[in-house]
Amino acid sequence: MTTRTLRIAMNGVTGRMGYRQHLVRSILPIRDAGGVELEDGTKVQVEPILVGRRAEKLRELAELHDVEHWTTDADAVIADDSVDVYFDGQVTSRRPAALTAAMRAGKHIFTEKPTAETLEEAVALARLQRETGVTVGVVHDKLYLPGLVKLRRLVDEGFFGRILSLRGEFGYWVFEGETQSAQRPSWNYRKEDGGGITVDMFCHWNYVLEGILGQVRSVTAKAVTHIPTRWDEQGHQYAATADDAAYGIFEVTTPGGDPVVAQINSSWAVRVFRDELVEFQVDGTHGSAVAGLRRCVAQQRAHTPKPVWNPDLPVTEPFRDQWMEVPANADLDNGFKLQWEEFLRDAVAGRPHRYDLLSAARGVQLAELGLQSSAEGRTLPIPEIAL
Numbered sequence: 001m002t003t004r005t006l007r008i009a010m011n012g013v014t015g016r017m018g019y020r021q022h023l024v025r026s027i028l029p030i031r032d033a034g035g036v037e038l039e040d041g042t043k044v045q046v047e048p049i050l051v052g053r054r055a056e057k058l059r060e061l062a063e064l065h066d067v068e069h070w071t072t073d074a075d076a077v078i079a080d081d082s083v084d085v086y087f088d089g090q091v092t093s094r095r096p097a098a099l100t101a102a103m104r105a106g107k108h109i110f111t112e113k114p115t116a117e118t119l120e121e122a123v124a125l126a127r128l129q130r131e132t133g134v135t136v137g138v139v140h141d142k143l144y145l146p147g148l149v150k151l152r153r154l155v156d157e158g159f160f161g162r163i164l165s166l167r168g169e170f171g172y173w174v175f176e177g178e179t180q181s182a183q184r185p186s187w188n189y190r191k192e193d194g195g196g197i198t199v200d201m202f203c204h205w206n207y208v209l210e211g212i213l214g215q216v217r218s219v220t221a222k223a224v225t226h227i228p229t230r231w232d233e234q235g236h237q238y239a240a241t242a243d244d245a246a247y248g249i250f251e252v253t254t255p256g257g258d259p260v261v262a263q264i265n266s267s268w269a270v271r272v273f274r275d276e277l278v279e280f281q282v283d284g285t286h287g288s289a290v291a292g293l294r295r296c297v298a299q300q301r302a303h304t305p306k307p308v309w310n311p312d313l314p315v316t317e318p319f320r321d322q323w324m325e326v327p328a329n330a331d332l333d334n335g336f337k338l339q340w341e342e343f344l345r346d347a348v349a350g351r352p353h354r355y356d357l358l359s360a361a362r363g364v365q366l367a368e369l370g371l372q373s374s375a376e377g378r379t380l381p382i383p384e385i386a387l
Contacts, residue, residue: 003042005035006344009077009107011051011098012089013061016185017112021141022089023048026337028065036344044348051077078102085110085347091187092194096121103128108347109136110340113203115360117194119368122361127387129357137343137353138360142204142278142293143211144335150296150326151282151289152212159298160284163260166213166252170201170278171245171267177231184268186232189240196242198223201266202370203363205248207355209262210362212282214254216262220379221248221370226269244268248370249379289326297323361385 008027012018027048030036035045050058050070058070071077078086078101086102088095088111096116102109109129115138116122129136142148154160174184187193188200198221209216223243230240245267252260276292289298299322307317332338339355346353362385373380 003044004348005045005047006084006347007047007049007082008085008087008110009049009051009074009080009083010087010089011074011077012087012112013048013050014052014054014057015089018087018089019061021334021336022087022340023050023061023065025334026340029334029337030340030344036341038345038348044344046344049077049083074098075101078105078107084108085344088112092117092199096125099125100128103132103134103136106132106134108134109357110139110343111137111360112139113360114199114364114367115357116364117199119361119365122357122364123385123387126357126361126385130387135343135347135350135353136356137339137346138355138357139336139339140207140211140355140359141335141339142208143355144338145293146328146332147276147291147293147296148208148212148280149332150328151280151291154287154289154296154298154326155212155282159287159289159300160282161286161301162258163213163254163282163284165260166209166262166264166280166282168205168208168262168264168278168280169274170264171270171272172277173271174244174268176227176229177233177235178237182230186230186238188268189227189230189242189244190238191242196223196244196371197266197268198243198246198370198374199367201246202248202367203360205250205264205266206363206366207359208280209250209252210359212280213252213260213262216250216252216362216366216382218251218379218381219248219366219369219373220250221246221373223247223371223374226267243371243374245270246370246374290323296326298326299323358385358387 013023031046035043037043051074052058055072062070086107088098092114175182188195223246225243226245231237248264250262252262279292281290287300343353369380
């Protein structure tokens, strides 16, 4: 039986991620299923309040999805004592002020990342979380997706033996906008508006590396702008001032103290010859695995073939056929929805969520140091953040 309702102010639902992943694929399905089931078997229902700057769009979404309340006054909804949770899916530059106001108002927080444009701002948010004691969750969606859930299970079960390395490939071709419309908003390519693939993706890679391997100790990166000219949503040509590709090498230490070398390429100027838009290969002394967002395949040491390099003969080994599918062994739901459910249980219980503003600050730190590494052409150590 439902015992209470959490009112959730959702700021930024008119944007792509806020609408698709957080409203349509997470909160609305939770609402329509009768709420989130708690550990004691009871349920807590959710009531979304749509927040944004475009009144007509908010009204349209509210009518479409049978949502009673919407507003363009974010300050008022944050100050409303009947609101339990504040979600932020705005552009990064607007996020620190909104999260600060919401935490000071005693609201639990669930937010997209990066949480701030600078490490200083991100750490200040983490300190405020500690001071206010509210429950805060930062989106770490990839760790909840089937492919990485399977990959993490292999790590936990000792499948790899001693882990040696991780190689990641992420990206796809984003059209310039001249003859075909771009798949990403134009601000992503303007540094002055908070754009850039390093800022966007290194926040993800930090929590992926932490969640799969261990602590990130150093970064060597090269950030570049491969496509210098693009066209915006109105068809106007503009100079791309932000990086559209980043090539990173990360030194990681596992909980057992073993060193791991991780290499991850991120690009909006690459054409896909992979099974998924992102793939990670982990190699260890006893086995290897390749995981995307959905699938994961593995190869044990005993099943590893013995190829011989001979450039004078055609390859006859069916390399892809020599890997075995890793089963899910569970019903794995949408990753965003799964984290929302976990966060809401934590908020009701008044306990910390495992992916909080300190974790988010480490992601911002990695992005900052990645850009610094690229500018200076050197490897940079990653100091531990002290609150």
